[in-house]
Amino acid sequence: MRTIAHAGRGDVQTLLIVVPLVFFAISLGFDVVAMLSGAHVWGVAAAVNLAAGLVSGSLSSVYFAREHDRYRPGSRARELSFLFLWLSICALLPFAVSLVLRAVHPEGVTPPASVALSIMALGVATLAGWIGDEATRERG
Numbered sequence: 001m002r003t004i005a006h007a008g009r010g011d012v013q014t015l016l017i018v019v020p021l022v023f024f025a026i027s028l029g030f031d032v033v034a035m036l037s038g039a040h041v042w043g044v045a046a047a048v049n050l051a052a053g054l055v056s057g058s059l060s061s062v063y064f065a066r067e068h069d070r071y072r073p074g075s076r077a078r079e080l081s082f083l084f085l086w087l088s089i090c091a092l093l094p095f096a097v098s099l100v101l102r103a104v105h106p107e108g109v110t111p112p113a114s115v116a117l118s119i120m121a122l123g124v125a126t127l128a129g130w131i132g133d134e135a136t137r138e139r140g
Contacts, residue, residue, distance in 0.1 A: 016060040023053030080135035087128035094121035
């Protein structure tokens with residue numbers, strides 16, 4: 001029996017890839033606004049979005065780790081899935097460090113190192129998302 005989630009598996013997987021990216025991109029946008037305006041509230045909003053991105057990214061990584069075992073051994077989809085998982089973890093770590101830097105400096109000013117880490121990690125996360133989507137399409 002096919003459920004809606006099973007019938008649209010590619011769509012669900014694409015959403016699981018995109019949702020953390022959206023949180024991370026919004027967080028970076030709030031950081032830029034906070035740096036330009038100097039308002040503390042934008043830094044707080046960026047930190048909240050960063051935390052939401054870390055939670056959703058971690059949960060989707062767990063889901064994709066389980067999905068990885070379902071790919072046929074030796075297939076291109078399995079290789080892409082493995083690369084996606086490693087890149088996702090490599091992207092989540094700098095975001096986590098960025099969040100810790102914000103917690104260490106709670107006076108309201110977003111540390112420049114935190115923004116630099118977010119920019120770098122967003123690039124890696126975008127690459128990981130593209131590879132994850134390719135793995136989903138390869139599986140069919």
